[in-house]
Amino acid sequence: MTTDFTAGMRATRQAGPHMIQMLTPEGERVSSGEYDVFAAELSTEDLFGFYRDMTLVRRVDAEGNALQRQGQLGLWAPLLGQEAAQIGLGRALRSQDFVFPTYREHGLAWTRGVDPTELLGMFRGQTHGGWDPQSHRFHTYTIVIGSQVLHATGYAMGIQMDGDVGTGDQDRDAIAVACFGDGASSQGDVSEGLTFAGAFNAPVLFYCQNNQWAISEPTNVQTPVPLNQRGRGFGVPGIRVDGNDVLATYAVARASADSVRAGNGPLLIEAYTYRMGAHTTADDPTKYRSDAETEAWAAKDPILRLRRYLEKQGVEADRFDAVAAEADELAARIRETCIAMEPPAPERLWEHVYTEPHALVDEERDAYLAYLDSFADAEETV
Secondary structure, three states, X not given: OHHHHHHHHHHHHHOOOOEEXXXXXXXXXXOOHHHHHHHOOOOXXXXXXXXXXXXXXXXXXXXXXXXXXXXXXXXXXXXXOOHHHHHHHHHHOOOOOEXXXXXXXXXXXXXXXXXXXXXXXXXXXXXXXXXXXXXXXXXXXXXXXXXXXXXXXXXXXXXXHOOOOOOOOOOOOOOEEEEEEOOHHHOHHHHHHHHHHHHHOOOEEEEEEEOOEEOOEEHHHXXXXXXXXXXXXXXXXXXXXXXXXXXXXXXXXXXHHXXXXXXXXXXXXXXXXXXXXXXXXXXXXXXXXXXXXXXXHHOOOHHHHHHHHHHHOOOOHHHHHXXXXXXXXXXXXXXXXHHOOOOOOHHXXXXXXXXXXXXXXXXXXXXXXXXXXHHHHHHXXX
8 A cells, every 4th residue: 555655756856736635625525546545445424523623622712712802812813714634634643753833733732632721721821731742742833933843853763763663553653733824835944855855765654734825925925836736856755735625635644644654755745724813913914815815715615625525524513513602612621721810930930941950041040030039129118
Protein backbone atom coordinates (compact mmCIF):
# COMPACT_ATOMS: atom_id res chain seq x y z
CA MET A 1 0.00 0.00 0.00
CA THR A 2 2.75 2.43 0.97
CA THR A 3 4.80 1.54 -2.13
CA ASP A 4 1.88 2.26 -4.46
CA PHE A 5 1.17 5.51 -2.70
CA THR A 6 4.81 6.60 -2.88
CA ALA A 7 4.88 5.91 -6.63
CA GLY A 8 1.77 8.02 -6.99
CA MET A 9 3.34 10.83 -4.99
CA ARG A 10 6.38 10.83 -7.29
CA ALA A 11 4.00 11.40 -10.17
CA THR A 12 2.69 14.53 -8.47
CA ARG A 13 6.04 16.21 -9.09
CA GLN A 14 4.77 16.87 -12.63
CA ALA A 15 1.08 17.07 -11.80
CA GLY A 16 -1.16 20.12 -11.80
CA PRO A 17 -3.39 21.39 -9.02
CA HIS A 18 -5.74 18.39 -8.99
CA MET A 19 -7.71 18.37 -5.73
CA ILE A 20 -8.63 15.20 -3.84
CA GLN A 21 -12.26 15.14 -2.70
CA MET A 22 -14.42 12.38 -1.23
CA LEU A 23 -17.51 14.23 -0.02
CA THR A 24 -19.21 16.84 -2.17
CA PRO A 25 -20.81 19.89 -0.50
CA GLU A 26 -24.14 18.06 -0.88
CA GLY A 27 -22.81 15.14 1.16
CA GLU A 28 -22.41 12.71 -1.74
CA ARG A 29 -19.54 10.20 -1.61
CA VAL A 30 -17.19 10.26 -4.60
CA SER A 31 -14.17 8.08 -5.37
CA SER A 32 -10.63 9.37 -4.97
CA GLY A 33 -8.68 6.47 -6.45
CA GLU A 34 -5.72 5.30 -4.33
CA TYR A 35 -6.98 7.14 -1.25
CA ASP A 36 -10.24 5.18 -1.03
CA VAL A 37 -8.45 2.39 0.80
CA PHE A 38 -7.68 4.73 3.69
CA ALA A 39 -11.23 6.05 3.85
CA ALA A 40 -12.46 2.45 3.92
CA GLU A 41 -10.85 2.08 7.35
CA LEU A 42 -13.48 4.41 8.80
CA SER A 43 -16.91 3.29 9.99
CA THR A 44 -20.01 5.46 10.21
CA GLU A 45 -19.29 5.74 13.94
CA ASP A 46 -15.78 7.00 13.20
CA LEU A 47 -17.20 9.66 10.91
CA PHE A 48 -19.79 10.62 13.51
CA GLY A 49 -16.85 11.09 15.88
CA PHE A 50 -15.35 13.50 13.34
CA TYR A 51 -18.68 15.35 13.26
CA ARG A 52 -18.63 15.63 17.05
CA ASP A 53 -15.03 16.87 16.98
CA MET A 54 -15.79 19.58 14.43
CA THR A 55 -18.97 20.70 16.17
CA LEU A 56 -17.33 21.02 19.58
CA VAL A 57 -14.27 22.76 18.16
CA ARG A 58 -16.49 25.24 16.33
CA ARG A 59 -18.21 26.02 19.62
CA VAL A 60 -14.84 26.52 21.31
CA ASP A 61 -14.02 28.99 18.56
CA ALA A 62 -17.32 30.84 18.99
CA GLU A 63 -16.70 31.17 22.73
CA GLY A 64 -13.19 32.45 22.10
CA ASN A 65 -14.58 35.17 19.84
CA ALA A 66 -17.30 36.11 22.33
CA LEU A 67 -14.93 36.21 25.31
CA GLN A 68 -12.53 38.47 23.46
CA ARG A 69 -15.33 40.86 22.49
CA GLN A 70 -16.36 41.01 26.16
CA GLY A 71 -12.84 41.88 27.30
CA GLN A 72 -12.01 38.50 28.82
CA LEU A 73 -9.31 37.70 26.23
CA GLY A 74 -6.73 40.00 24.76
CA LEU A 75 -6.97 38.38 21.32
CA TRP A 76 -8.42 35.35 19.56
CA ALA A 77 -7.48 33.71 16.25
CA PRO A 78 -10.65 32.19 14.73
CA LEU A 79 -10.67 28.88 12.85
CA LEU A 80 -14.26 29.05 11.57
CA GLY A 81 -14.42 27.11 8.32
CA GLN A 82 -11.16 25.21 8.86
CA GLU A 83 -12.50 22.51 11.20
CA ALA A 84 -12.29 19.64 8.69
CA ALA A 85 -8.74 20.54 7.68
CA GLN A 86 -7.62 20.24 11.29
CA ILE A 87 -9.71 17.34 12.57
CA GLY A 88 -8.94 15.23 9.49
CA LEU A 89 -5.21 15.71 9.98
CA GLY A 90 -5.32 15.29 13.76
CA ARG A 91 -7.23 12.01 13.65
CA ALA A 92 -4.84 10.63 11.00
CA LEU A 93 -1.74 11.03 13.17
CA ARG A 94 -0.24 8.61 15.66
CA SER A 95 0.46 9.36 19.31
CA GLN A 96 4.25 9.52 18.77
CA ASP A 97 4.02 12.12 15.98
CA PHE A 98 4.88 15.66 17.05
CA VAL A 99 2.80 18.62 15.81
CA PHE A 100 4.19 22.15 15.51
CA PRO A 101 1.18 24.51 15.28
CA THR A 102 0.57 28.12 14.39
CA TYR A 103 -1.74 30.13 16.68
CA ARG A 104 -4.94 28.89 14.98
CA GLU A 105 -4.71 25.12 15.43
CA HIS A 106 -7.50 24.80 18.00
CA GLY A 107 -8.88 21.71 16.24
CA LEU A 108 -5.51 19.99 16.18
CA ALA A 109 -5.04 20.88 19.85
CA TRP A 110 -8.35 19.16 20.54
CA THR A 111 -7.22 15.96 18.84
CA ARG A 112 -3.96 15.99 20.83
CA GLY A 113 -5.83 16.16 24.13
CA VAL A 114 -5.20 19.83 24.99
CA ASP A 115 -8.11 21.22 26.98
CA PRO A 116 -9.67 24.31 25.33
CA THR A 117 -9.34 26.32 28.54
CA GLU A 118 -5.56 26.01 28.23
CA LEU A 119 -5.79 27.74 24.84
CA LEU A 120 -7.82 30.55 26.39
CA GLY A 121 -5.24 30.96 29.15
CA MET A 122 -2.63 31.91 26.57
CA PHE A 123 -4.89 34.42 24.80
CA ARG A 124 -5.88 35.83 28.20
CA GLY A 125 -2.23 36.41 29.08
CA GLN A 126 -2.23 33.93 31.95
CA THR A 127 0.43 31.62 30.50
CA HIS A 128 2.99 31.40 27.71
CA GLY A 129 1.45 28.13 26.54
CA GLY A 130 -0.37 26.30 29.28
CA TRP A 131 0.19 22.68 28.30
CA ASP A 132 3.10 20.23 28.36
CA PRO A 133 4.26 19.87 24.74
CA GLN A 134 5.93 16.52 25.38
CA SER A 135 2.95 14.82 26.98
CA HIS A 136 0.61 15.94 24.17
CA ARG A 137 3.21 15.76 21.39
CA PHE A 138 1.88 19.19 20.49
CA HIS A 139 4.15 22.21 20.67
CA THR A 140 3.06 25.52 22.15
CA TYR A 141 1.43 27.98 19.75
CA THR A 142 3.87 29.95 17.61
CA ILE A 143 3.06 33.62 17.07
CA VAL A 144 6.00 34.50 14.81
CA ILE A 145 4.76 33.65 11.31
CA GLY A 146 6.40 30.57 9.84
CA SER A 147 9.09 29.98 12.48
CA GLN A 148 7.45 26.73 13.62
CA VAL A 149 8.29 25.19 10.23
CA LEU A 150 12.00 25.36 11.03
CA HIS A 151 11.30 23.96 14.51
CA ALA A 152 9.41 21.02 13.00
CA THR A 153 12.12 20.34 10.43
CA GLY A 154 14.84 20.37 13.07
CA TYR A 155 12.82 18.04 15.25
CA ALA A 156 12.28 15.71 12.28
CA MET A 157 16.03 15.62 11.66
CA GLY A 158 16.40 14.59 15.31
CA ILE A 159 13.89 11.76 14.77
CA GLN A 160 16.02 10.63 11.84
CA MET A 161 19.24 10.74 13.87
CA ASP A 162 17.58 8.69 16.62
CA GLY A 163 16.66 6.04 14.06
CA ASP A 164 12.93 6.41 14.71
CA VAL A 165 11.84 6.42 11.08
CA GLY A 166 11.65 3.70 8.45
CA THR A 167 12.00 0.80 10.91
CA GLY A 168 8.59 -0.71 10.15
CA ASP A 169 7.64 -0.54 13.85
CA GLN A 170 4.29 1.25 14.00
CA ASP A 171 4.81 2.18 17.65
CA ARG A 172 8.26 3.66 17.01
CA ASP A 173 8.35 5.35 13.62
CA ALA A 174 7.42 9.02 13.99
CA ILE A 175 7.14 12.25 12.03
CA ALA A 176 7.06 15.95 12.73
CA VAL A 177 4.14 17.95 11.34
CA ALA A 178 4.78 21.56 10.32
CA CYS A 179 1.54 23.55 10.22
CA PHE A 180 1.40 26.88 8.44
CA GLY A 181 -0.93 29.05 6.40
CA ASP A 182 -0.87 30.38 2.87
CA GLY A 183 0.56 33.68 4.06
CA ALA A 184 3.38 31.98 5.94
CA SER A 185 4.37 30.12 2.78
CA SER A 186 5.94 33.41 1.62
CA GLN A 187 8.22 33.57 4.68
CA GLY A 188 11.89 32.70 4.51
CA ASP A 189 11.63 30.31 7.46
CA VAL A 190 9.25 28.11 5.46
CA SER A 191 11.64 28.02 2.50
CA GLU A 192 14.53 27.17 4.80
CA GLY A 193 12.50 24.39 6.40
CA LEU A 194 11.74 22.94 2.96
CA THR A 195 15.43 23.25 2.01
CA PHE A 196 16.66 21.28 5.01
CA ALA A 197 13.86 18.70 4.81
CA GLY A 198 14.52 18.04 1.13
CA ALA A 199 18.30 17.94 1.46
CA PHE A 200 18.29 15.59 4.46
CA ASN A 201 15.21 13.54 3.52
CA ALA A 202 13.81 14.46 6.94
CA PRO A 203 10.55 12.85 8.15
CA VAL A 204 8.45 16.01 8.19
CA LEU A 205 4.93 16.49 6.84
CA PHE A 206 4.39 20.08 5.75
CA TYR A 207 0.72 20.97 6.20
CA CYS A 208 -0.43 24.22 4.62
CA GLN A 209 -3.99 25.35 5.34
CA ASN A 210 -4.69 27.60 2.39
CA ASN A 211 -7.56 29.67 3.74
CA GLN A 212 -7.30 32.04 0.76
CA TRP A 213 -6.38 35.18 2.71
CA ALA A 214 -3.03 36.12 4.30
CA ILE A 215 -4.60 38.69 6.60
CA SER A 216 -5.77 41.10 3.86
CA GLU A 217 -4.01 39.77 0.75
CA PRO A 218 -5.39 36.92 -1.42
CA THR A 219 -3.23 33.93 -2.29
CA ASN A 220 -2.86 34.96 -5.94
CA VAL A 221 -0.93 38.06 -4.83
CA GLN A 222 1.62 35.86 -3.04
CA THR A 223 2.32 33.20 -5.66
CA PRO A 224 1.59 32.50 -9.35
CA VAL A 225 1.56 28.71 -8.79
CA PRO A 226 -0.66 26.47 -6.63
CA LEU A 227 0.71 26.20 -3.11
CA ASN A 228 0.93 22.41 -3.31
CA GLN A 229 3.61 22.87 -5.98
CA ARG A 230 5.82 25.21 -3.98
CA GLY A 231 7.81 22.35 -2.48
CA ARG A 232 8.85 20.90 -5.85
CA GLY A 233 11.97 23.03 -6.15
CA PHE A 234 13.12 21.74 -2.77
CA GLY A 235 12.47 18.10 -3.65
CA VAL A 236 9.28 17.93 -1.58
CA PRO A 237 6.29 16.55 -3.54
CA GLY A 238 2.93 18.14 -2.83
CA ILE A 239 -0.76 17.37 -3.11
CA ARG A 240 -3.93 19.43 -2.80
CA VAL A 241 -6.92 18.15 -0.82
CA ASP A 242 -10.36 19.65 -0.27
CA GLY A 243 -9.81 21.05 3.20
CA ASN A 244 -13.57 21.30 3.82
CA ASP A 245 -13.91 17.54 3.33
CA VAL A 246 -12.91 15.80 6.55
CA LEU A 247 -12.95 12.35 4.96
CA ALA A 248 -10.58 13.33 2.16
CA THR A 249 -8.38 15.28 4.55
CA TYR A 250 -8.10 12.26 6.82
CA ALA A 251 -7.30 9.87 3.96
CA VAL A 252 -4.66 12.11 2.37
CA ALA A 253 -3.05 12.90 5.73
CA ARG A 254 -3.13 9.23 6.73
CA ALA A 255 -1.49 8.10 3.50
CA SER A 256 1.07 10.91 3.52
CA ALA A 257 2.03 10.40 7.17
CA ASP A 258 2.51 6.66 6.56
CA SER A 259 4.79 7.39 3.60
CA VAL A 260 6.91 9.87 5.56
CA ARG A 261 7.18 7.49 8.55
CA ALA A 262 8.36 4.74 6.20
CA GLY A 263 11.40 6.85 5.33
CA ASN A 264 10.26 7.99 1.89
CA GLY A 265 11.04 11.62 2.58
CA PRO A 266 9.06 14.78 3.30
CA LEU A 267 5.72 15.65 1.73
CA LEU A 268 3.57 18.77 1.50
CA ILE A 269 -0.21 18.83 1.79
CA GLU A 270 -2.20 21.89 0.78
CA ALA A 271 -5.58 21.80 2.49
CA TYR A 272 -7.72 24.02 0.28
CA THR A 273 -10.16 25.67 2.66
CA TYR A 274 -11.45 29.13 3.63
CA ARG A 275 -11.17 31.40 6.65
CA MET A 276 -14.81 32.33 7.26
CA GLY A 277 -13.98 34.61 10.16
CA ALA A 278 -11.42 37.34 10.66
CA HIS A 279 -7.69 36.72 10.66
CA THR A 280 -7.80 37.60 14.35
CA THR A 281 -10.25 39.59 16.43
CA ALA A 282 -8.09 42.65 15.65
CA ASP A 283 -8.98 42.33 11.96
CA ASP A 284 -11.99 43.45 9.89
CA PRO A 285 -12.30 41.22 6.80
CA THR A 286 -15.21 43.27 5.40
CA LYS A 287 -12.60 45.82 4.31
CA TYR A 288 -11.00 43.50 1.77
CA ARG A 289 -13.37 40.69 0.76
CA SER A 290 -16.93 40.55 -0.53
CA ASP A 291 -20.06 39.05 0.99
CA ALA A 292 -20.60 37.10 -2.23
CA GLU A 293 -17.26 35.33 -1.73
CA THR A 294 -17.99 34.30 1.85
CA GLU A 295 -21.50 33.18 0.92
CA ALA A 296 -20.10 30.94 -1.81
CA TRP A 297 -17.76 29.29 0.66
CA ALA A 298 -20.48 29.01 3.31
CA ALA A 299 -22.24 26.60 0.94
CA LYS A 300 -19.18 24.33 1.26
CA ASP A 301 -19.38 24.23 5.07
CA PRO A 302 -17.42 21.21 6.38
CA ILE A 303 -19.79 20.32 9.23
CA LEU A 304 -22.98 20.58 7.20
CA ARG A 305 -21.36 18.52 4.44
CA LEU A 306 -20.55 15.65 6.79
CA ARG A 307 -23.95 15.83 8.49
CA ARG A 308 -25.69 15.42 5.13
CA TYR A 309 -23.60 12.34 4.43
CA LEU A 310 -24.25 10.85 7.89
CA GLU A 311 -27.98 11.41 7.54
CA LYS A 312 -27.84 9.40 4.31
CA GLN A 313 -26.13 6.64 6.33
CA GLY A 314 -29.04 6.52 8.76
CA VAL A 315 -27.73 8.57 11.67
CA GLU A 316 -30.80 9.91 13.45
CA ALA A 317 -31.52 13.49 14.48
CA ASP A 318 -31.39 12.84 18.22
CA ARG A 319 -27.69 12.01 17.98
CA PHE A 320 -26.93 15.35 16.35
CA ASP A 321 -29.05 17.02 19.03
CA ALA A 322 -27.00 15.31 21.72
CA VAL A 323 -23.79 16.73 20.25
CA ALA A 324 -25.35 20.21 20.20
CA ALA A 325 -26.24 19.83 23.88
CA GLU A 326 -22.70 18.69 24.64
CA ALA A 327 -21.41 21.79 22.85
CA ASP A 328 -23.58 23.97 25.09
CA GLU A 329 -22.13 22.30 28.19
CA LEU A 330 -18.59 22.73 26.89
CA ALA A 331 -19.20 26.41 26.18
CA ALA A 332 -20.51 26.98 29.71
CA ARG A 333 -17.44 25.26 31.21
CA ILE A 334 -15.08 27.28 29.05
CA ARG A 335 -16.72 30.56 29.98
CA GLU A 336 -16.79 29.78 33.69
CA THR A 337 -13.19 28.61 33.75
CA CYS A 338 -11.92 31.56 31.72
CA ILE A 339 -13.56 34.21 33.87
CA ALA A 340 -12.38 32.51 37.07
CA MET A 341 -8.72 32.38 36.00
CA GLU A 342 -6.40 34.00 38.53
CA PRO A 343 -3.31 35.93 37.42
CA PRO A 344 -0.18 33.78 37.71
CA ALA A 345 2.17 34.37 40.61
CA PRO A 346 5.00 36.77 39.61
CA GLU A 347 7.73 34.27 40.47
CA ARG A 348 6.48 31.89 37.79
CA LEU A 349 8.18 34.10 35.21
CA TRP A 350 11.54 32.67 36.32
CA GLU A 351 10.56 29.03 36.80
CA HIS A 352 11.26 27.76 33.29
CA VAL A 353 14.19 29.86 32.12
CA TYR A 354 16.65 27.01 32.70
CA THR A 355 16.13 23.34 33.52
CA GLU A 356 18.54 23.67 36.47
CA PRO A 357 18.83 26.44 39.09
CA HIS A 358 20.82 29.44 37.91
CA ALA A 359 22.37 31.93 40.33
CA LEU A 360 21.82 35.03 38.17
CA VAL A 361 18.19 34.13 37.47
CA ASP A 362 17.60 33.52 41.18
CA GLU A 363 19.14 36.91 41.97
CA GLU A 364 16.93 38.68 39.43
CA ARG A 365 13.82 36.92 40.75
CA ASP A 366 14.58 37.84 44.36
CA ALA A 367 15.24 41.47 43.42
CA TYR A 368 11.94 41.72 41.54
CA LEU A 369 9.93 40.12 44.35
CA ALA A 370 11.56 42.50 46.84
CA TYR A 371 10.57 45.37 44.56
CA LEU A 372 6.95 44.19 44.60
CA ASP A 373 7.04 43.77 48.37
CA SER A 374 8.12 47.41 48.73
CA PHE A 375 4.73 48.51 47.44
CA ALA A 376 3.00 46.45 50.12
CA ASP A 377 5.17 48.08 52.78
CA ALA A 378 4.25 51.52 51.41
CA GLU A 379 0.52 50.72 51.61
CA GLU A 380 0.83 49.67 55.23
CA THR A 381 2.42 53.00 56.19
CA VAL A 382 -0.25 55.13 54.48
